[in-house]
Amino acid sequence: MSFLKVDNLIKTYGAFHAVDNVSIDVERGKVCSFLGPSGCGKTTTLRCIAGLEQADSGRISLGGRTLFDSEKRIAVPPEERDLGMVFQSYALWPHKTIEANLSLGLRIKGLPSGEIRDRVNEMLELVGMAGTGNRFPASLSGGQQQRVALARAMALRPKCILFDEPLSNLDLLLRERMRFEIRDLLVKIGITAVYVTHDQTEAMVISDHIVVLNKGKIQREGSPSDVYNYPRDRFTAEFLGRTNIVALDRKNSNPGAGIVTAANGVRFSSLDAKRLEDRSETGEFVIAFRPETMLVTDEPTGGQNCIPATVVSSQFLGGTTQIVLDIGQGVHVTAILLGDQSRTENTQAFVSVDPRHVLVLRDSSAATPMAGTPALRVPEPA
Amino acid sequence: MTEAAMASDRVTSGAGRIAKKIDLVPLVMMLLVISILAPVAVLVYGALTSNPIGAAFSGLTLENFVEVLTNPTYQRAFFNTVYVGVAATAMAALLGIPLAWIVVRSDVPFANLLRVGIMIPFFLSPFVGALAWTLLLQRNVGPVNLVLTSLGLGQISPYSARMIIFVMGIYYAPYIFIFVSSALRNMDPALEEAGHLSGLNRRQVITQITVPLIAPAALSGVLLTFMASAGQFGVPALLGMQDRFFVLTTYIYQLINRFPAEYNVAAALGIEMLVIACAGIWLQNRITRNRSYTTMTGKGFRPRIIELGPMRWLAFAFVIAFVVVGALLPLGMLLWVSLVPYYDATFSLSAVSPIHYLKIFNQAFVWRGLKNTLFLACAGASIAVILAVISNWIILRSNTSYRKPLGYLLFLPAAVPHIVLSLALLWTYVFVPLPIYGTIWILLIAYVTSYITQAVRNVGSNYVQIDKSLEEAATMVGAARLRTWIEVTLPLLKPGMVGAWTLLFIIFVRELSASILLYSPGNEVLPVLMFNMWGEGDWGGIGALAMIQVLMMGAVIALSGLLFRVDISRAS
Ligand SMILES: Nc1ncnc2c1ncn2[C@@H]1O[C@H](COP(=O)(O)OP(=O)(O)O)[C@@H](O)[C@H]1O
Ligand SMILES: [Mg+2]
Numbered sequence: 001m002s003f004l005k006v007d008n009l010i011k012t013y014g015a016f017h018a019v020d021n022v023s024i025d026v027e028r029g030k031v032c033s034f035l036g037p038s039g040c041g042k043t044t045t046l047r048c049i050a051g052l053e054q055a056d057s058g059r060i061s062l063g064g065r066t067l068f069d070s071e072k073r074i075a076v077p078p079e080e081r082d083l084g085m086v087f088q089s090y091a092l093w094p095h096k097t098i099e100a101n102l103s104l105g106l107r108i109k110g111l112p113s114g115e116i117r118d119r120v121n122e123m124l125e126l127v128g129m130a131g132t133g134n135r136f137p138a139s140l141s142g143g144q145q146q147r148v149a150l151a152r153a154m155a156l157r158p159k160c161i162l163f164d165e166p167l168s169n170l171d172l173l174l175r176e177r178m179r180f181e182i183r184d185l186l187v188k189i190g191i192t193a194v195y196v197t198h199d200q201t202e203a204m205v206i207s208d209h210i211v212v213l214n215k216g217k218i219q220r221e222g223s224p225s226d227v228y229n230y231p232r233d234r235f236t237a238e239f240l241g242r243t244n245i246v247a248l249d250r251k252n253s254n255p256g257a258g259i260v261t262a263a264n265g266v267r268f269s270s271l272d273a274k275r276l277e278d279r280s281e282t283g284e285f286v287i288a289f290r291p292e293t294m295l296v297t298d299e300p301t302g303g304q305n306c307i308p309a310t311v312v313s314s315q316f317l318g319g320t321t322q323i324v325l326d327i328g329q330g331v332h333v334t335a336i337l338l339g340d341q342s343r344t345e346n347t348q349a350f351v352s353v354d355p356r357h358v359l360v361l362r363d364s365s366a367a368t369p370m371a372g373t374p375a376l377r378v379p380e381p382a
Numbered sequence: 383m384t385e386a387a388m389a390s391d392r393v394t395s396g397a398g399r400i401a402k403k404i405d406l407v408p409l410v411m412m413l414l415v416i417s418i419l420a421p422v423a424v425l426v427y428g429a430l431t432s433n434p435i436g437a438a439f440s441g442l443t444l445e446n447f448v449e450v451l452t453n454p455t456y457q458r459a460f461f462n463t464v465y466v467g468v469a470a471t472a473m474a475a476l477l478g479i480p481l482a483w484i485v486v487r488s489d490v491p492f493a494n495l496l497r498v499g500i501m502i503p504f505f506l507s508p509f510v511g512a513l514a515w516t517l518l519l520q521r522n523v524g525p526v527n528l529v530l531t532s533l534g535l536g537q538i539s540p541y542s543a544r545m546i547i548f549v550m551g552i553y554y555a556p557y558i559f560i561f562v563s564s565a566l567r568n569m570d571p572a573l574e575e576a577g578h579l580s581g582l583n584r585r586q587v588i589t590q591i592t593v594p595l596i597a598p599a600a601l602s603g604v605l606l607t608f609m610a611s612a613g614q615f616g617v618p619a620l621l622g623m624q625d626r627f628f629v630l631t632t633y634i635y636q637l638i639n640r641f642p643a644e645y646n647v648a649a650a651l652g653i654e655m656l657v658i659a660c661a662g663i664w665l666q667n668r669i670t671r672n673r674s675y676t677t678m679t680g681k682g683f684r685p686r687i688i689e690l691g692p693m694r695w696l697a698f699a700f701v702i703a704f705v706v707v708g709a710l711l712p713l714g715m716l717l718w719v720s721l722v723p724y725y726d727a728t729f730s731l732s733a734v735s736p737i738h739y740l741k742i743f744n745q746a747f748v749w750r751g752l753k754n755t756l757f758l759a760c761a762g763a764s765i766a767v768i769l770a771v772i773s774n775w776i777i778l779r780s781n782t783s784y785r786k787p788l789g790y791l792l793f794l795p796a797a798v799p800h801i802v803l804s805l806a807l808l809w810t811y812v813f814v815p816l817p818i819y820g821t822i823w824i825l826l827i828a829y830v831t832s833y834i835t836q837a838v839r840n841v842g843s844n845y846v847q848i849d850k851s852l853e854e855a856a857t858m859v860g861a862a863r864l865r866t867w868i869e870v871t872l873p874l875l876k877p878g879m880v881g882a883w884t885l886l887f888i889i890f891v892r893e894l895s896a897s898i899l900l901y902s903p904g905n906e907v908l909p910v911l912m913f914n915m916w917g918e919g920d921w922g923g924i925g926a927l928a929m930i931q932v933l934m935m936g937a938v939i940a941l942s943g944l945l946f947r948v949d950i951s952r953a954s
Contacts, residue, residue: 052854078857085858091851095873105859
C-alpha cells in the first residue's frame with residue numbers, strides 16, 4: 001500500500017510538457033529519488049506534490065488523503081498539505097534567527113511556547129546544530145545552513161518531506177558527507193521522503209527507490225541496484241554511470257537462448273535471457289555492459305566471452321585504470337580496472353565480460369551525457 | 383465526516399483562497415486603468431473636439447492637430463522642446479558619465495563624500511536650481527555676474543535658451559550618474575581582467591569591454607533624462623517665458639492660463655508631447671532590449687580601482703567644481719537672500735535678519751502650503767509604495783494571466799509627461815461628477831499616477847532580489863498568504879520600501895510640473911508658492927521657502943538613514 005501516490009500527473013507550460021503523465025508510488029517510511037538531467041521535470045513534479053505549482057491534470061494523495069485531483073477539482077493549498085520541504089537555496093529567512101526560522105511553523109500551528117522551545121531544541125540536536133538558536137543564517141556555513149533547513153522542514157513533523165537538490169550548493173567533500181548524514185537521519189526518523197537530484201551517486205546513497213525521469217517521462221524505476229545494474233533503455237544506462245554501447249546484429253542474435261552478436265561480429269553468449277529486452281519486434285536495440293564488469297588479460301582466460309582486442313589507450317587514474325580497447329572493426333570499448341593495471345598502447349590483450357552484466361537495451365534516443373560522467377563514445381563499425 | 387465530505391470541504395477552502403487571490407488583481411487593474419488610461423482617453427477626446435472643457439459630446443474634428451502642426455509658433459515650441467531636451471541631455475551625460483566613473487572606478491580622494499555631493503543637485507531639483515541661478519546671474523548684482531565683470535568679462539543673462547540647457551544639464555547630471563555608477567558597481571571586474579589577460583591594453587579594455595557593458599544602462603539613463611527634460615516645466619518657465627522662448631510645457635501652461643483658455647489646442651499639444659515621449663520609450667526599449675548586462679544581482683562586486691596618479695586631483699577638482707556649481711553656490715545664494723531684508727550685492731553679516739522667515743510664517747497660505755506639501759508627500763509616497771508592493775507581487779509572484787498587461791500598464795505613466803497627465807486629469811475630473819476637481823485629492827491622484835512607474839521599479843528591483851523560495855518556505859510551514867507577507871516578504875522588502883518612500887517623498891516635496899495646472903486656491907504646495915512668489919519678485923520669501931524645503935528633505939533622508947539604514951544616494 002503506497003503512502004504517497006501520484007497518478008498520471010501532467011503539467012504543461014504552453015505546448016511544452018514539463019511533466020508528462022508521471023505516476024509514482026512511495027511506500028511509508030521510504031525514500032524515493034527523482035533522478036534525471038537538468039530540465040527533465042524533477043523540480044516541477046516535486047512542486048506539484050508540494051502544491052507550489054498546480055498540475056494540469058492527475059491525482060496526488062498522501063496517506064489516503066487527496067491533495068490534488070483535477071477531475072474532482074481538489075487542490076489543497078500547500079500550507080495544509082502536511083509536507084516539509086528543503087529548498088535548493090535552503091531558503092532560510094535571513095532576517096530571523098535560527099530559532100525563529102524553526103519556530104514559525106510551530107507558532108502558526110498554535111503550539112504552546114514551552115513545547116515550541118523543546119521541539120526547536122530537539123530538532124537542532126537531531127541535525128547536530130544544538131546551541132545555534134540565537135544566531136542568524138548568514139553566520140552559518142553552507143553545510144550548517146543545510147542542516148538547519150532540514151531541521152526546519154522536519155519541525156512540524158510532516159507526513160512526508162520533499163528535497164529539491166539540497167546538496168547542489170555545497171562543495172564536493174561536504175556533499176559526499178552530507179549524503180550519508182541525510183540518509184542516516186531519514187532512516188532514523190523513518191520519514192517518507194522524495195528527493196530530487198541529478199547526481200546518480202547521491203540518488204543511490206539516499207534512496208530506497210529511484211525514479212529516472214527524462215523529458216518529463218518516467219524512463220525506469222526500481223531499487224538503486226536494479227536501476228543501475230539492469231537498466232532497460234540506453235538513456236538510463238548512460239545516465240547512471242558509464243556504459244559501453246555496441247551496435248546489435250539482430251539477425252544473428254538469439255536472445256531467447258542468451259546469445260547476441262554485435263554488428264562487428266563479436267558474440268556474447270550464456271547471457272541471462274530474462275534481462276534481454278529484445279522481446280518486441282519494433283524499435284532499435286543495442287548491447288551494453290559497464291566498464292567495471294570487464295576484465296583485461298594478456299592471455300585468453302579460457303572462460304566465456306573472452307574477446308581478442310588491441311589497446312588503444314591506457315590511463316592510470318589513481319584508484320582505477322581506464323583502458324580503451326578496439327574489439328574489432330574499430331569498435332572501441334572502455335574497461336575500468338581496480339588499481340594500476342596500465343598497458344602499453346597498440347599491444348594485444350583479451351577482454352572478458354561477465355555474461356550476467358551484458359544487457360540488450362532499447363535505444364531510447366541518445367542520452368544527454370552529464371558533466372562528470374561522460375558517456376563512452378562507441379563508434380559504429382566501419 | 384466522511385473522506386469525501388472532507389475532500390469537498392477542501393475544495394471550497396482551496397477555491398475560496400484562489401478566488402480571493404484573483405479578486406485583488408482586477409481591483410488593482412481597475413484602479414490603474416481608471417487613473418492611467420481614462421485620463422489619456424479623455425485627453426485624446428479633448429484634442430479631437432472644439433468643445434469647451436466639460437461640455438457635452440459633439441462632433442470630432444482634426445482642426446486642433448492641424449493648428450498645432452502647421453502654426454509656426456507651435457512648430458517653434460515643438461522644435462525648442464526637442465532642442466532643449468537633446469542639448470540638456472547631452473550636457474547631463476557629458477557630466478554624469480565622467481562623474482560616475484571618477485567616483486566608482488578611480489582613486490579620487492574622498493569618493494564617498496563626493497558621491498553625496500553629486501546627488502545634492504538631484505534633491506534640489508532643476509526648478510530650485512533655476513531660481514538660484516536667476517539670482518546668481520541677476521543683472522549687475524548677481525554674484526557670478528559681479529565676478530565676471532571684475533574679471534573684465536561681460537555679464538551673462540539668466541534668460542536664454544542656453545541657460546535653460548545649462549541649468550537642466552547640471553540638475554539632470556545626477557540622473558545619469560545614478561544609472562552609470564550602479565552599472566559600474568554591478569559589473570564583474572573579472573570581465574575587465576579577462577580582457578587584460580587576452581592582451582587588450584588599458585584603452586582597449588575601456589573601449590571594448592567597459593563601455594559596451596555599461597552602454598545599455600547609460601542609454602536608459604540618457605533617454606529617461608531626455609524625457610524628463612522635454613517634460614520640464616519650471617526651468618523653461620523661469621528662464622524662457624521672459625524672452626518669449628516657449629517649449630511645449632510652458633505653451634500648454636500659457637494656453638490654459640490665458641483668457642479665454644484654449645484647452646483643446648493645449649490637449650493637442652499634450653498629445654504631441656506624448657508622442658515624443660513614446661518615441662523615447664520605444665527607442666529605449668529597442669536599444670536596450672535583451673542587453674541589460676549589469677542586472678541587479680545584488681552581489682555587490684568590489685570595483686577595480688584605477689590609479690590616476692597626480693591626475694586624481696584634477697578629477698577631484700572636476701567633481702568639486704560640479705558640486706559648487708550645482709549645489710554650493712545655489713544653496714548659498716538662496717540662504718543669503720532669505721537672511722537679508724533686501725539683497726543688494728553686499729555680503730555683510732550685520733545685515734542678517736529673520737525678517738523673511740517671520741513674514742512667511744505669519745502668512746496663513748504658507749502654513750497651508752506646508753501642510754498640503756507634507757500631506758501630499760507622505761500620503762502620495764505611502765499610497766504609491768503600497769500599490770507598488772501589490773503590483774510587484776502580482777507581476778513577480780502570482781500566476782494570473784493579468785501579469786503581462788499589468789506590467790505594460792504600469793509602465794505607461796513613465797511615457798506621459800507630468801504636465802500632460804495633469805492636463806488629462808483636469809479634463810477627466812471636470813467631466814466626472816466627483817468632488818475631486820479643485821481639491822487636494824486631484825493633486826494626490828496626479829502625484830501617485832505620475833510616479834507609480836518609478837515606485838514599481840524601485841520596489842521591484844528589491845523584490846526580485848528576494849528568493850522566491852523564501853516565501854514558499856513560509857507557505858510550506860503552514861503560513862497563508864497574509865502571514866507569509868507579514869513574516870517574510872515585508873520584512874525583507876522593508877529597506878526597499880523605505881528607500882522608495884523616501885525618494886518619492888523628496889520628489890513630491892519639490893513637484894511643480896503636475897501641480898501647476900491642478901492646484902487651486904487653498905491647495906497650493908511649496909513649489910507652487912515659490913513659483914507664484916517668483917512672479918511677484920519676492921526673492922526673500924523664495925529663499926526662505928527653499929530652505930524649508932531643503933530642511934524637510936534633509937530630515938527625511940536623515941531619518942531613513944538613521945532608522946532604516948537606507949542610503950538614498952544609492953537609490954535609483
Ligand atoms: N514557469 C515555467 N515556465 C515555463 N517553463 C518552465 C517553467 N518552469 C519550468 N519550466 C520548464 O520545464 C522543464 C522542467 O523544469 P524543471 O522541473 O525545473 O527541471 P529540473 O528537472 O531541472 O528540475 C524545463 O525545461 C523548464 O524550462
Ligand atoms: Mg530543478
